[in-house]
Amino acid sequence: RKEVEQDPGPFNVPEGATVAFNCTYSNSASQSFFWYRQDCRKEPKLLMSVYSSGNEDGRFTAQLNRASQYISLLIRDSKLSDSATYLCVVNIQAGTALIFGKGTTLSVSS
Amino acid sequence: GAVVSQHPSWVICKSGTSVKIECRSLDFQATTMFWYRQFPKQSLMLMATSNEGSKATYEQGVEKDKFLINHASLTLSTLTVTSAHPEDSSFYICSADLILAGGNTGELFFGEGSRLTVL
Numbered sequence: 001r002k003e004v005e006q007d008p009g010p011f012n013v014p015e016g017a018t019v020a021f022n023c024t025y026s027n028s029a030s031q032s033f034f035w036y037r038q039d040c041r042k043e044p045k046l047l048m049s050v051y052s053s054g055n056e057d058g059r060f061t062a063q064l065n066r067a068s069q070y071i072s073l074l075i076r077d078s079k080l081s082d083s084a085t086y087l088c089v090v091n092i093q094a095g096t097a098l099i100f101g102k103g104t105t106l107s108v109s110s
Numbered sequence: 111g112a113v114v115s116q117h118p119s120w121v122i123c124k125s126g127t128s129v130k131i132e133c134r135s136l137d138f139q140a141t142t143m144f145w146y147r148q149f150p151k152q153s154l155m156l157m158a159t160s161n162e163g164s165k166a167t168y169e170q171g172v173e174k175d176k177f178l179i180n181h182a183s184l185t186l187s188t189l190t191v192t193s194a195h196p197e198d199s200s201f202y203i204c205s206a207d208l209i210l211a212g213g214n215t216g217e218l219f220f221g222e223g224s225r226l227t228v229l
Contacts, residue, residue, distance in 0.1 A: 041201070042223065043222050044220055097156045097159060098144075100153045100154040102152065
């Protein structure tokens with residue numbers, strides 16, 4: 001079983017749509033959780049951290065369910081500029097390397 | 111915010127040559143840097159953990175004699191792909207852990223990546 005699993009997509013949505021991505025992780029000892037965004041041929045960039053209580057940053061909402069080992073990302077009112085690959089990322093312990101999912105590709109069209 | 115600079119951003123070389131990639135933390139000290147590799151449509155895979163002043167720790171399946179890592183200072187780690195072959199063509203990305211007064215943040219800052227093409 002892969003450590004971090006995501007549906008690769010692609011998700012093709014029109015502008016203004018709401019889209020949700022899901023992710024599961026295998027190591028129950030994981031401590032930190034993130035969503036990164038990666039544009040084509042670029043390095044990944046942190047989109048947001050994910051906290052147990054759930055957190056929101058503008059149009060983006062992240063949720064964590066430790067019992068189910070499940071992470072989600074909700075994007076509301078999609079913009080063309082949201083088109084990218086979204087990486088679910090887990091950290092077992094601070095100071096160690098991040099573990100990446102394969103990514104979910106989002107394409108927003110006008 | 112913290113910045114990690116990676117150089118070169120892309121390189122094309124002939125099979126059998128060696129290529130060195132540099133990773134620098136520009137405004138913070140990084141005792142630990144991580145080297146990842148990403149093949150097309152694949153996830154970032156950790157290759158090795160680079161520790162300042164000591165030997166790197168390699169992930170299973172990564173040849174330490176082929177991928178030489180040197181972390182001689184708190185701001186610089188280098189990855190040398192020795193005797194590169196076409197199957198080594200990939201996107202290599204370094205990252206550094208930002209450590210604040212309270213300890214590790216868990217967030218990594220990434221270099222811009224180096225795209226290697228071996229002919």
